Amino acid sequence: QVHLVESGGGVVQPGRSLRLSCAASGLTFSKTGMHWVRQAPGKGLEWVADMSYDGSDKNYADSVKGRFTISRDNSKNTLYLQLTSLRTEDTAVYFCAKDGFEIWGQGTMVTVSS
Amino acid sequence: QAVVTQEPSLTVSPGGTVTLTCGSSTGAVTSGHYPFWFQQKPGQAPRTLIYDTSNKHSWTPARFSGSLLGGKAALTLSGAQPADEADYYCLLSYSGAWVFGGGTKLTVL
Numbered sequence: 001q002v003h004l005v006e007s008g009g010g011v012v013q014p015g016r017s018l019r020l021s022c023a024a025s026g027l028t029f030s031k032t033g034m035h036w037v038r039q040a041p042g043k044g045l046e047w048v049a050d051m052s053y054d055g056s057d058k059n060y061a062d063s064v065k066g067r068f069t070i071s072r073d074n075s076k077n078t079l080y081l082q083l084t085s086l087r088t089e090d091t092a093v094y095f096c097a098k099d100g101f102e103i104w105g106q107g108t109m110v111t112v113s114s
Numbered sequence: 115q116a117v118v119t120q121e122p123s124l125t126v127s128p129g130g131t132v133t134l135t136c137g138s139s140t141g142a143v144t145s146g147h148y149p150f151w152f153q154q155k156p157g158q159a160p161r162t163l164i165y166d167t168s169n170k171h172s173w174t175p176a177r178f179s180g181s182l183l184g185g186k187a188a189l190t191l192s193g194a195q196p197a198d199e200a201d202y203y204c205l206l207s208y209s210g211a212w213v214f215g216g217g218t219k220l221t222v223l
Contacts, residue, residue, distance in 0.1 A: 035212070037160075045152070045160060045203050047212040059210040062115045095159060101150055101205070102171060104159040 002026040002103045004096050009108030016086055020108055022079040022096030030054075030074040033099030036081045038092035039107075046092075049081065050099070064090075086112045116140045116208050120215035125223055126194040134218045135186040136204030142185035143206065149187035150205040151180055153198075154217075160203065164189060194222050 008020040022034070036048040049060045049070040058070055069082040079096055093107040117139040126132035136149060143149060151164035162171060164180035167187065177193045187204055199222045204215040 044217040
């Protein structure tokens with residue numbers, strides 16, 4: 001059975017950084033593209049970024065371009081999202097999802113507050 | 115970045131039929147946008163109902179169907195049940211980037 005488990009969320013001050021992780025199991029991670037999606041409290045879903053199976057292709061939403069970096073370590077079956085220059089509007093639950101969006105993690109909460 | 119629009123809220127009677135739509139600020143939605151539809155209930159991760167316009171997963175109830183309708187992507191629910199009360203999101207692809215619609219809150223009443 002495929003599982004995605006996010007971690008790394010927490011409370012952070014504006015302007016600081018955080019790294020999120022998404023550990024995958026039950027799938028051939030090295031052959032799977034991956035996405036990050038976020039959801040602010042009480043708001044809708046927002047696609048954040050994606051990365052191809054081998055890391056050669058990355059795409060970002062305009063709202064995070066230049067501040068967030070997606071990466072992966074296929075030897076560890078793990079996807080990452082480096083969040084820098086955080087703003088209060090980045091407060092959200094961050095989900096990782098398998099390419100095709102049929103598998104999602106349960107999310108990790110990031111709160112940006114002074 | 116494109117803006118994807120959905121009805122903010124809709125109400126359907128139990129056993130009734132309702133169509134949710136998904137429009138794009140760039141023009142007509144086509145199969146090339148690979149429309150997805152997701153259902154999300156409070157406190158849960160989204161669940162994919164429809165992918166690539168009209169394809170269903172094994173877990174997608176038969177009462178849900180996807181299509182293109184009048185330049186938009188559409189999700190039709192036929193025979194609504196109380197368990198279908200949820201938020202529904204569409205997702206469109208724009209040459210490597212993806213954009214969610216704002217979501218439709220569906221009430222079964």
